[in-house]
Amino acid sequence: MSSTEQPQDHYAETAFRADAIPRQTPPPEKSVWGKLGSNFDVARLPWGHYVGINPSEFEYEYSGGWYRDYEYMGEHDFHDFNHINELRWSKFVDEDISLVYRFFRFWFVVISHGFSFIASGGGKGGGWFFSAIGVFVLLLLLTSAFWVNPDEPFPYDGLLVPLSFFLICGVATVFKTLFEKHSIRFYKSNQNWSDDVAFCRRSGLVKSFQGNFPFYEFDAFIEMAADMKGNQRHTLKVRHRYPQFSKDKHSGLPMEFTFPTDTGSIAERYAMWDMLGRYMDVSQPLPDIPRLEPFRHLDPTTKAFDEAGKRGRPATYWRDLYAKASEQELKQWREEHRQVVDAAPWGSRPDLMAQSVPGYGDSYTAEPEDVNAYGRFPSKSDRFVERAEANDAFPQNKRDSD
Template structure:
């Protein structure tokens, strides 16, 4: 049914195999290669506060794992739907009848392809309406249960007069108090679904970027000594990927359970990227470790891109990946033609691999190139 829908961009003859003949290499000289890490200066000693609740993760020998959300967000069914939409768009463009979707050409500053993984948030205005609808719904449903219980007790249970009065007061209080979250839920949902111009607004720019082609990590600075407020100039704090160390940051939640999140910190400067908004905070340490393995695989130009659905349409554009796929005979439509049952098996296998990840059994291979002082 979908055989003629999804077509990767045409590959030029020899693309990915004759890089030496190109005047400008595809990868920058600073691109990260796990087999070409340079010797570096000893690390800067961290204060006890920066070490508190953080465990350094080892570099090297990453497994082919990734957070399961990365696999779910581009399931084969979604790939086929997107391919259908692109095909329909191209047909209408050819006929001159295409009408752009709302905000189709608005830059929301995020990118995630074969070249760069750039992360941004929605604007504060957008978050306001999303949180209004989300928390309004949550509080309404939470308060609805005791309200129904109080009403049922008054009707079906034989109570003392003072108990009836107390329950009536509780019921009246809940009935009044429950109206506020219900109103927030209704207004927020109305704005989100019917008035997108009121809430859809990109943020001022990206937060961080990992660039596979250059091997650089960039943190975007919107303070920049006041330059952003003066003339809109965004500062960029940039460093090579291999100068960052990964840490498992752990802390208790309100119930006392330990939650874990991944962050990467520059070895010599005060640059930290916290990935808590990339994947949900989890009480399993394996999930942040899987994210660290994914980041190493994504940035390593000596290895192909991680074999994920979102990269399938880009694989022929990355020289290392294209050469790998040509050598192994990988089906360029591996994910998009996958049936639902096979996809479930792939997802279950990934979850098993995450549970069995061996992060803390590995040596830190970066120690061959850096002397850690803490």
């Protein structure tokens, strides 16, 4: 739905405010919510007490992808094309394309991205790995030919192996480059971000196929998974606290949403939850991120915040920065911002929800002051402490400063 169809001067009565969370019932005793939520959860993140720092994930800080989309779409079309605007943070895409097209596009993306010499963000892609395999196979052929029959001429046919690998990876690199440059032409008409599965700022509701629920009925968890080699992967899950009302009718699992974050530290997951909370909290301005900058004047709280000079930045700060910055500069700023995220005081903060849900605070476990300790084996330098008590009066949260 276009922003021109929405009232711009007020929020719904159900809009979320962290200083006005109503009293709620305890979650069911035998639900998967339990102590942490599931056997794979390592932490439940606190409500409120915002730090005001945004995550480093490529969609939110210092990446040229959003600006390329913005330039091509134009400000008006970018509003609905973008997965996040001043009205909703969409979690579902409804594409008007056939299953056959989806099938071929899926394998096109897998092959072009998997075999390309370049990875997203300018790093090295899988093409180098596969090319190294080709060179290794050639060395095996040469070694075998030398030891078996050293008088035979050089086996030039063996060169076809690495050359084939280089050719395939080279073509994949070209296709990946073209896809990243021109895929938006396809998505402009077919990538329809749903308003029916989304976190909605104006109403304070989380909309889903299972129904619409208040945002304050959800909790954030850090979920851990491990691959066959034992490498850990941590994900931010936002899960409904009362699964008896929202569980999937087919799987029986509670409703939850995954929020992608930077592949780096666990602190990035905390920053994502902090940003989502500020996005939904209408007493706070919209998070100051590039993708939301074109819509700041459409949100009443943010507009008043900016007009009062509290933002401390020009109205087109992000747009102008990306128009002039090089990829090398963006990469440097991303690394610097990751350090800011890691150094922020995420650990041992009070939890406002403990005042609204009976027994909520009883389910805590000790939390490290450095939340990144969740992702490594605890050492003597890691200090685990109990979460502080939430004050009866809502504290003055830190405004966006990043």
